[in-house]
Amino acid sequence: MLISERLKRLGSGVFARMDQRKRSYAARATAAQLHPLLDLSLGSTDLQPPPEVLAAMAAQLTQPASAGYCLQAGTLPFREAAAAWVQQRFGVQVDPLREVLLLVGSQEGTAHLPLALLNPGDRALLLDPCYPSHRGGVLLAGGEPLLLPLQLEDGWRPCFERLPCSEQQQLKLLMLGYPHNPTATTGNQSWLDEGLALAKREGAVLAHDNPYVDLALEGEAPALLRSSGWRENGIEFFSFSKGWCLGGFRLGFAVGAAALIEALAQVKAVVDFNQSLALQAGAKIALTQLPHWPQQLKPIYKQRRDAMAAALKAGGWIVPPSSMALYLWMPLPPRLLALGSEAACSWLLERSGVALTPGIGFGAGGEGWLRLALVAEIDQLQQAAKCLNAALIEN
Numbered sequence: 365m366l367i368s369e370r371l372k373r374l375g376s377g378v379f380a381r382m383d384q385r386k387r388s389y390a391a392r393a394t395a396a397q398l399h400p401l402l403d404l405s406l407g408s409t410d411l412q413p414p415p416e417v418l419a420a421m422a423a424q425l426t427q428p429a430s431a432g433y434c435l436q437a438g439t440l441p442f443r444e445a446a447a448a449w450v451q452q453r454f455g456v457q458v459d460p461l462r463e464v465l466l467l468v469g470s471q472e473g474t475a476h477l478p479l480a481l482l483n484p485g486d487r488a489l490l491l492d493p494c495y496p497s498h499r500g501g502v503l504l505a506g507g508e509p510l511l512l513p514l515q516l517e518d519g520w521r522p523c524f525e526r527l528p529c530s531e532q533q534q535l536k537l538l539m540l541g542y543p544h545n546p547t548a549t550t551g552n553q554s555w556l557d558e559g560l561a562l563a564k565r566e567g568a569v570l571a572h573d574n575p576y577v578d579l580a581l582e583g584e585a586p587a588l589l590r591s592s593g594w595r596e597n598g599i600e601f602f603s604f605s606k607g608w609c610l611g612g613f614r615l616g617f618a619v620g621a622a623a624l625i626e627a628l629a630q631v632k633a634v635v636d637f638n639q640s641l642a643l644q645a646g647a648k649i650a651l652t653q654l655p656h657w658p659q660q661l662k663p664i665y666k667q668r669r670d671a672m673a674a675a676l677k678a679g680g681w682i683v684p685p686s687s688m689a690l691y692l693w694m695p696l697p698p699r700l701l702a703l704g705s706e707a708a709c710s711w712l713l714e715r716s717g718v719a720l721t722p723g724i725g726f727g728a729g730g731e732g733w734l735r736l737a738l739v740a741e742i743d744q745l746q747q748a749a750k751c752l753n754a755a756l757i758e759n
Contacts, residue, residue: 373503378706378725379496385710386719399717402748404737405709406721407545407690411661413609414654421613421646430642436629439466442644446602446617449651453577454589462622463595465629466644468636470575470601470616471497473628474539476635477571477599478505480627481537488537491522492729493546495573498539499727510535513729516684520549524562538563541573542586546726546735548686548693550583553590560591560598568597569624575603575616578658579689581666589619599624606690607658608650615639615647665689668738672745679753692736693723697756705731715758716751 382405390401424430443460450458458464467473475497482488484506490498492511502509510531514520522540524532538559542551556572563570572588579585588600599620605611618628639647650657666689673683673692682695700708705722713719721737723730738745 370504370506374500378722381706382709382719382722382725385713389713389717389719393717398714399751401717401719402740402744402751403719404739404745404748405719405735406739407606407737408611408739409606409609409690410739410741411609411664413613414650414657416654417608417610417646417650420649421642424642424645425640427641430640434638434641434644436638438641439638439644442466442648443617445648445651446619449655450589450619452655454587456589458589458619459622463619463625465618465625465632466638467601467616467618467632468639469605469614470573470603470618471495472614472636473601473616473618474498474571474573475501475504476631477624477628478502478507478537479635480624480631481505481569482507486536487531487534488539489527489535490539490727491541491544493723493726493733494539495541495545496725498541498573502537502539507537511727511729514544514547520544520547521552522555522559524558532562532566535563535566535568538568538570539573540570543574543576543580543688545576546691546693546721546723546730546733548688548691548735550580550687551586553584553586556586556588557591560588560593563597564593570594570598572598572600574600575606576688576690577602578607579662579665580687581662581669581689582687585688595621597621597624599628604647604650607661608654609661610646610650613643613646615643662689665738668740668742668745671742672736672738672749675746675749676752679749680756681752690738692738694734694736696732696734699756701732705734709734712752712755715755716748718748718752 443464446464447458447460478501482505486507487510488502488507490509492513560570577585604615705724709720709722721735723733
């Protein structure tokens with residue numbers, strides 16, 4: 365069967381292979397008396413969403429309009445709620461008609477944006493490592509990624525000054541995301557300011573993926589909407605998946621320059637549709653009545669982070685500091701370094717029952733690293749650490 369060259373460029377399917385390994389392990393675990401599977405590979409929280417949000421969705425679900433297609437005009441009440449949240453959260457007034465767009469999650473928005481902006485061969489700056497939809501969207505649009513390596517010794521800062529002037533001048537799009545997945549660093553507002561200045565100088569667009577904006581455990585999460593001049597060439601993506609624990613409901617939105625919102629809306633018009641009015645009803649409650657809900661999640665994640673980091677360090681793991689919720693980002697133990705991150709995750713899964721994410725799934729810059737999601741209770745996390753530690757000392 366013939367497939368497109370652009371699809372081939374997406375890569376090796378590391379996440380699909382790891383999912384298959386998890387299914388295989390779970391199917392064998394009981395009969396083979398293996399450790400039960402504990403999946404810490406996905407940033408899909410075990411914490412529950414606000415009951416008020418679910419109640420609003422349920423109440424609207426039985427209304428006939430919720431079963432029909434929702435045209436763009438039908439999203440205006442949601443966009444007004446998002447604009448009010450932006451005003452409350454960042455002190456910035458935005459136009460709900462021209463500067464806000466409902467999305468099927470921020471992942472969908474970041475993956476589709478390059479289709480609206482890039483011509484084949486156009487260069488797009490990507491952090492390395494980065495979230496997979498950033499690279500995937502550029503490749504599907506026929507763009508050429510220009511990778512900006514992130515380093516632990518730099519605090520995972522994007523060092524724009526290391527880009528040669530000739531490469532800066534080629535850029536049409538810069539894709540950033542702080543707090544940063546997978547390195548679990550909050551980031552700094554000055555990094556976005558610097559990126560936006562570079563984009564303006566070169567006539568490029570700066571896109572900022574910000575689903576963790578309310579989940580910084582240390583420091584203040586940066587936001588493009590706080591950077592002067594974002595209305596000229598900036599767009600920022602927000603999500604309900606992390607802060608309100610609604611990942612499975614697929615809800616997000618973008619706020620940005622009117623021309624960029626219009627361009628992304630054109631792409632959306634041919635590749636997907638607006639979310640049901642029932643889901644929008646819950647999202648509006650989250651933004652207008654429960655804007656501070658994510659704050660109560662932070663102590664939970666901080667306790668989990670601290671407990672898990674301490675337990676792993678006691679077993680010999682190197683656990684660099686993480687300043688945002690949900691993840692630990694750890695270098696491979698010396699014993700597993702020669703395997704590479706994907707094979708190391710498979711090795712650990714078979715010996716501990718704990719599923720982690722291979723760093724290579726986030727780009728070449730992630731090789732040699734593993735991501736652990738803090739999506740289980742502390743007692744389960746500590747048991748996972750015990751199993752991982754034991755696996756490393758087995759012969």
